Amino acid sequence: MKDIAYLGIADAAPLLRDKKLSPVEYTNALIARIEKHDQSLNAFLRFTPELAIEAARTAEAEIMRGDWRGPLHGVPYGLKDIVDYTGLPTTAHSRILIDNVAKTDAFVTRRLRDAGAVFMGKLSTHEFALGGPCFDLPWPPARNPWNREHFCGGSSSGSGAATAAGFLPAAIGTDTGGSVRNPATMCGVVGMKPTYGLVSRSGVVPLAFSLDHVGPLTRGVRDNAMMLDIIAGHDPHDPGSVKSESTGYASRIESGVKGMRIGVLRHFYNRDMVADPEVVAGIEAAVQVLEGLGAKVREVSTFSLPEYLGCNRIILTSEAYAIHEAWLRDKPQDYGDRTRQRLLTGAFMKAADYINANRVRRKLSLAFNALFSDVDVIITSSAMDLPCRIDDDEQVEYTYGRQSRAPFNLTGGPAMAVPVGFSKSGLPLGMQLVGKPFSEAVLYRTAYAYEQAVDWGNTHPTLA
Amino acid sequence: MTNKPASESHRLAAEIGLENPTPAVLEQLPLAAATARKHKSALQTFALVPADEPAVVFSAVGNGVK
Numbered sequence: 001m002k003d004i005a006y007l008g009i010a011d012a013a014p015l016l017r018d019k020k021l022s023p024v025e026y027t028n029a030l031i032a033r034i035e036k037h038d039q040s041l042n043a044f045l046r047f048t049p050e051l052a053i054e055a056a057r058t059a060e061a062e063i064m065r066g067d068w069r070g071p072l073h074g075v076p077y078g079l080k081d082i083v084d085y086t087g088l089p090t091t092a093h094s095r096i097l098i099d100n101v102a103k104t105d106a107f108v109t110r111r112l113r114d115a116g117a118v119f120m121g122k123l124s125t126h127e128f129a130l131g132g133p134c135f136d137l138p139w140p141p142a143r144n145p146w147n148r149e150h151f152c153g154g155s156s157s158g159s160g161a162a163t164a165a166g167f168l169p170a171a172i173g174t175d176t177g178g179s180v181r182n183p184a185t186m187c188g189v190v191g192m193k194p195t196y197g198l199v200s201r202s203g204v205v206p207l208a209f210s211l212d213h214v215g216p217l218t219r220g221v222r223d224n225a226m227m228l229d230i231i232a233g234h235d236p237h238d239p240g241s242v243k244s245e246s247t248g249y250a251s252r253i254e255s256g257v258k259g260m261r262i263g264v265l266r267h268f269y270n271r272d273m274v275a276d277p278e279v280v281a282g283i284e285a286a287v288q289v290l291e292g293l294g295a296k297v298r299e300v301s302t303f304s305l306p307e308y309l310g311c312n313r314i315i316l317t318s319e320a321y322a323i324h325e326a327w328l329r330d331k332p333q334d335y336g337d338r339t340r341q342r343l344l345t346g347a348f349m350k351a352a353d354y355i356n357a358n359r360v361r362r363k364l365s366l367a368f369n370a371l372f373s374d375v376d377v378i379i380t381s382s383a384m385d386l387p388c389r390i391d392d393d394e395q396v397e398y399t400y401g402r403q404s405r406a407p408f409n410l411t412g413g414p415a416m417a418v419p420v421g422f423s424k425s426g427l428p429l430g431m432q433l434v435g436k437p438f439s440e441a442v443l444y445r446t447a448y449a450y451e452q453a454v455d456w457g458n459t460h461p462t463l464a
Numbered sequence: 465m466t467n468k469p470a471s472e473s474h475r476l477a478a479e480i481g482l483e484n485p486t487p488a489v490l491e492q493l494p495l496a497a498a499t500a501r502k503h504k505s506a507l508q509t510f511a512l513v514p515a516d517e518p519a520v521v522f523s524a525v526g527n528g529v530k
Contacts, residue, residue, distance in 0.1 A: 310506030
């Protein structure tokens with residue numbers, strides 16, 4: 001058996017089902033690892049071992065009497081602390097919501113609870129999923145398990161760090177401008193931003209209503225598909241939720257890429273923004289692997305990256321300011337400096353700016369989604385840079401906007417961060433796979449074929 | 465000389481309807497306004513024609529339409 005800390009869901013599920021691995025033993029092993037190492041990583045904002053052991057005991061009793069609920073039964077997971085879990089505070093990593101105790105579960109929490117998954121705690125985020133790594137908040141920022149002096153990405157920082165560090169096989173994150181895919185890339189794990197509306201946002205603290213997505217982070221592609229199988233579904237409490245027939249992502253993962261039409265969107269990372277050469281080399285090598293597996297590769301182009309990013313920023317800051325205006329007026333001192341600075345930008349957007357950004361959004365979305373008449377999947381960059389030092393404010397600010405994830409919060413289709421190896425300095429590199437709305441199965445199939453052809457998944461960080 | 469930034473910050477506070485801004489907020493307003501101007505100038509609206517409508521994100525079902 002693999003090191004228990006690095007068992008994936010797909011590894012653990014049959015062992016748990018066949019009573020070869022006890023949920024209590026599994027949970028206790030991860031609790032011990034978190035207790036030993038999280039003081040240096042800060043992935044958890046609120047660690048709840050008592051709840052975890054109780055849930056693991058329940059799962060064990062159910063499995064022992066033959067009531068196996070499915071592949072998540074007895075599997076530990078964590079929630080970014082903007083997602084509600086009944087009876088616990090949802091703080092959004094902010095003093096503003098420090099006493100905000102959830103009265104009910106978020107939709108995704110309920111789905112995971114019903115699946116018998118074992119909740120381990122709340123994970124660090126950037127304040128309100130926006131601010132960036134801040135040292136003036138009630139809890140410290142999460143750090144990168146590959147090098148704790150470096151930024152682990154965000155805003156789902158703890159979700160990325162905990163998954164990479166072998167604290168959890170899976171975590172829930174959210175993504176408004178790339179916040180699942182950024183920590184996935186920086187921490188060397190897999191992160192899926194599903195199609196807008198596929199996973200309910202109810203019970204999740206909003207950042208920007210029309211851009212917010214909820215998605216899973218895992219170490220492997222199959223595990224990610226297994227998580228989406230559980231959390232996708234219609235929810236009448238989310239006005240953006242859709243009724244989709246698209247499920248069974250994990251069961252359709254092995255079809256390969258022979259004959260698949262893959263577009264490479266290079267101008268995002270070699271003209272519109274120039275990415276680090278190691279990032280580019282990682283992406284190009286991955287494209288070659290997929291071509292070698294039988295995919296038909298061609299280059300595609302669309303509007304420039306700054307046009308997408310500019311549009312996303314106006315919509316995001318406008319919607320976020322609408323949510324935060326009263327708090328910014330009444331208790332501005334309760335925000336971290338970086339978050340307050342970002343939020344105040346929205347105060348200077350006018351109604352016409354917001355409407356025009358949404359008019360541009362429609363044009364950009366129609367143009368981008370039209371590319372899928374000629375290709376099945378598009379590959380492009382995720383982060384342009386390697387993870388910078390977490391204490392280097394200038395580099396954090398510089399690299400924050402150097403990304404190509406936010407375009408797909410505008411266009412609404414699925415976008416997935418997939419590891420493509422490591423830099424010479426030992427930090428993770430990643431690419432992004434993008435699809436037309438509701439084509440998650442195609443992305444998983446592509447990412448899985450690539451993952452099986454390379455060996456990145458068996459390399460793990462050494463924790464001090 | 466030292467009054468200029470302060471008065472600019474107070475003007476910006478008035479512009480966005482903040483009646484009693486804290487010193488920390490006042491200090492951040494000029495950069496927030498400048499960043500907003502930068503974001504707006506980056507939005508490519510020149511190709512829009514009057515008939516170009518905004519994106520519709522939320523579903524009809526979510527708006528109460530059965």
